[in-house]
Amino acid sequence: MADSDKPRYSPSLMRMWRVYRTAKEMCMDRGYNILEEDTTITLEEFAGKFAREDGEPDRQRMPFSCEPSDEMLRKYSAPPTAKDPNPQPQIGQLWVEFNADENVGLKQLRDYMQHLSNHNFYSGIMVCIKPMTGMALRLLRGASGLDEGPKGGVEVFVEQDLLVNITKHELVPKHVLLSREEKAQLLERYRLKETQLPRIQVTDPVAKYLGLRRGQVVKIIRKSETAGRYASYRWAI
Amino acid sequence: MPPKSILKHSVVSTNAPPPSKPVSQRHLDVALQHANVLEQRKQVEKEVLQSIITLLDFPSSPDADPARPSASDALRFQDYMVPFQPSDYDSLIEERNISDRCGYALCPRPKRRAPSTAKKQIIETSNGVEIVDRKLLEVWCSDDCARRALYVKVQLNEEPAWMRQGGYGDKIELMVENPEEHHKALPLRLKREAPKKPVKQEEHDIADAWAARDDALADLAMERGEKPGRLSKANKDLITEKIKERVGTPQAPTPPTRTEGESHMAIEGHVPQSRDRPQQQNDEEDEDDAQDWDKHLPT
Ligand SMILES: [Zn+2]
Numbered sequence: 001m002a003d004s005d006k007p008r009y010s011p012s013l014m015r016m017w018r019v020y021r022t023a024k025e026m027c028m029d030r031g032y033n034i035l036e037e038d039t040t041i042t043l044e045e046f047a048g049k050f051a052r053e054d055g056e057p058d059r060q061r062m063p064f065s066c067e068p069s070d071e072m073l074r075k076y077s078a079p080p081t082a083k084d085p086n087p088q089p090q091i092g093q094l095w096v097e098f099n100a101d102e103n104v105g106l107k108q109l110r111d112y113m114q115h116l117s118n119h120n121f122y123s124g125i126m127v128c129i130k131p132m133t134g135m136a137l138r139l140l141r142g143a144s145g146l147d148e149g150p151k152g153g154v155e156v157f158v159e160q161d162l163l164v165n166i167t168k169h170e171l172v173p174k175h176v177l178l179s180r181e182e183k184a185q186l187l188e189r190y191r192l193k194e195t196q197l198p199r200i201q202v203t204d205p206v207a208k209y210l211g212l213r214r215g216q217v218v219k220i221i222r223k224s225e226t227a228g229r230y231a232s233y234r235w236a237i
Numbered sequence: 238m239p240p241k242s243i244l245k246h247s248v249v250s251t252n253a254p255p256p257s258k259p260v261s262q263r264h265l266d267v268a269l270q271h272a273n274v275l276e277q278r279k280q281v282e283k284e285v286l287q288s289i290i291t292l293l294d295f296p297s298s299p300d301a302d303p304a305r306p307s308a309s310d311a312l313r314f315q316d317y318m319v320p321f322q323p324s325d326y327d328s329l330i331e332e333r334n335i336s337d338r339c340g341y342a343l344c345p346r347p348k349r350r351a352p353s354t355a356k357k358q359i360i361e362t363s364n365g366v367e368i369v370d371r372k373l374l375e376v377w378c379s380d381d382c383a384r385r386a387l388y389v390k391v392q393l394n395e396e397p398a399w400m401r402q403g404g405y406g407d408k409i410e411l412m413v414e415n416p417e418e419h420h421k422a423l424p425l426r427l428k429r430e431a432p433k434k435p436v437k438q439e440e441h442d443i444a445d446a447w448a449a450r451d452d453a454l455a456d457l458a459m460e461r462g463e464k465p466g467r468l469s470k471a472n473k474d475l476i477t478e479k480i481k482e483r484v485g486t487p488q489a490p491t492p493p494t495r496t497e498g499e500s501h502m503a504i505e506g507h508v509p510q511s512r513d514r515p516q517q518q519n520d521e522e523d524e525d526d527a528q529d530w531d532k533h534l535p536t
Binding site: 105139 | 279286289290293331
């Protein structure tokens with residue numbers, strides 16, 4: 001085979017390339033401002049930017065931040081009221097980091113939270129090689145109740161979760177987050193309480209991909225051969 | 238064929254008692270108890286987490302000696318351990334190891350480093366040469382710390398703290414070589430000396446009395462078919478529950494009355510009252526394409 005004329009990359013670098021692209025796509029799908037070219041970065045370009053001399057990916061060079069688009073800011077704002085005509089959006093600058101440690105526990109998670117707070121990030125995504133320890137996950141679950149960490153919380157992904165973009169799978173219907181206003185209109189329209197809607201767990205892979213928070217409502221658009229396109233709504237718990 | 242009535246028969250049983258309030262109260266009590274257990278569990282889990290975070294930076298002095306801990310470190314460590322289950326203790330060791338520390342919380346030294354990064358390591362022990370996992374080798378700084386740490390673990394209560402009867406339970410003992418420094422304040426395990434329980438006899442008696450009372454009440458509740466643990470409420474329910482009469486319910490059906498002036502609307506003697514039913518209106522309104530109610534919204 002003509003190995004000599006095309007550069008060869010280590011399996012771990014190729015893996016990391018996929019993870020990086022999915023992470024960028026995920027941020028874009030959530031509504032952050034992401035350059036299109038970041039989501040389509042070629043393996044060669046990726047290697048040029050992030051490969052170490054030994055061919056392994058250098059995760060410490062990969063972190064990035066992104067800002068929510070105007071559309072996203074609108075979605076995460078409460079509808080204006082007379083009392084609060086200019087409600088603050090519940091979203092802000094995001095910091096995405098790829099942890100290089102073999103084992104991630106309380107120490108790394110707390111360092112990460114500290115970093116987010118110190119730099120005034122609204123929220124963070126930490127991508128780890130392996131699942132975090134049970135105690136770190138416990139801290140993550142209860143983080144909003146503690147004084148630690150950023151306002152918008154920290155999400156954790158395992159690299160494995162991002163190897164492929166699950167939302168691009170043909171069997172996964174399109175999920176669209178409703179704004180606070182759209183949610184209110186939906187409930188009013190059907191005279192429903194949110195608790196009457198079918199549910200989606202925030203730990204559901206698609207919910208996780210979109211970063212759904214408890215209480216948000218997502219519209220799921222399916223294609224059906226008989227009914228054409230139809231929508232259903234789910235309440236995140 | 239005569240037209241069929243479009244009115245639904247309103248089925249009202251004259252036989253069923255009105256909904257019994259005490260039953261739903263009982264459901265509420267059960268739900269409340271579950272909520273309480275859940276809340277206690279959350280509290281304990283948070284407490285354990287906080288303790289582990291604190292113990293990541295233990296002991297307080299970088300030149301502390303795990304065999305001769307300071308009285309205050311020892312006391313705090315023992316306090317923290319009370320709600321711990323063995324699995325929590327494993328988590329503590331795991332977290333300390335990730336921070337590169339010896340698994341024993343009273344030891345300031347880093348964990349041992351295996352000679353190589355191979356998964357299996359060949360080491361020399363008193364039993365000769367053994368092959369062990371690198372992970373196992375890198376938990377403690379020394380065999381001595383391993384012994385002291387495991388001495389704590391075997392004393393921990395397997396039962397989750399939020400399920401334990403009569404509070405959390407006793408303090409654990411430590412293996413130390415400076416018992417004289419701890420003697421006044423602490424129950425410490427001296428080598429070759431029987432451990433002494435610090436609890437005063439009087440406190441024991443009071444606790445026993447309370448336990449006996451609780452047991453008796455629990456037995457009573459079981460006899461009555463009540464859920465244990467909700468004693469006072471359950472008793473009150475039993476006393477206040479009243480027998481509900483089955484006759485004379487206000488919902489008894491009344492024969493249709495023909496109102497003067499509406500007789501021309503009557504079908505089989507009933508006057509349809511659809512216009513008075515607000516529900517009808519809603520149904521009609523919702524018949525338009527319900528799927529895309531939000532198409533007017535910006536997407
Ligand atoms: Zn040690």
